[in-house]
Amino acid sequence: MHGIYAIADDDPRWPHGVRAQVEAALAGGACAVQLRLKQTRDVDALELARWTAGLCRSAGALSILNDRFDLADLAGLDGVHLGQDDVAPEELPAELRARLIVGFSTHTLEQVRESRTRPIDYVAFGPVFGTQSKDSPFSARGVAALAEAVAQAAHPLVAIGGIGLEEVAAVAGAGAAAAAVISAIAAATDPAAAARYLRERFRGGE
Secondary structure, eight states: OOEEEEEEEOOTTSSSOHHHHHHHHHHTTOSEEEEEOTTSOHHHHHHHHHHHHHHHHHHTOEEEEESOHHHHHHHTOSEEEEOTTSOOGGGSOHHHHHHSEEEEEEOSHHHHHHGGGSSOSEEEEOOSSOOSSSOOSSOOOOHHHHHHHHHHOSSOEEEOSSOOTTTHHHHHHTTOSEEEESHHHHTOSSHHHHHHHHHHHHHHHO
């Protein structure tokens, strides 16, 4: 995992729907697409996840679902992303864990250190910058804390939180394996062009 980690969000405030966000992210060369379907019925989420899995497979990108490891497995996605309040990675059945990439959210350096021995494949850290894309009880961590998190993590680290066109190069410079973005694509006038520019800026910041 390296580059732009696009989060396709079903929040109705975005001018582009989930399918448009997924297509734009892949057209722009995202290395991974995570579906964040907080407001979508399970039956529709499963259909959307199966569609996303196929597109990502064709594009050579990873497909990931937020929270729901059961739907991720049913849909044939590559992985699931779990938060601090979700089912613990250790609780996933062994056969499921063997099939799915598991990502895990962290918000403090202590949580990053604790993640070292957990059965996960990558760790997310943030919010790095202030964000309005999702509610967070944590203040902006900053680039210096991100660099420290990268140094202390035992897994590839995805930076998240308030990352846009102006911030993505700094995230790459701090050593993050990928930059997770929501509004930078979902709210863009031309989301595919935004995804391409983000990818270029990330590469330029390395």
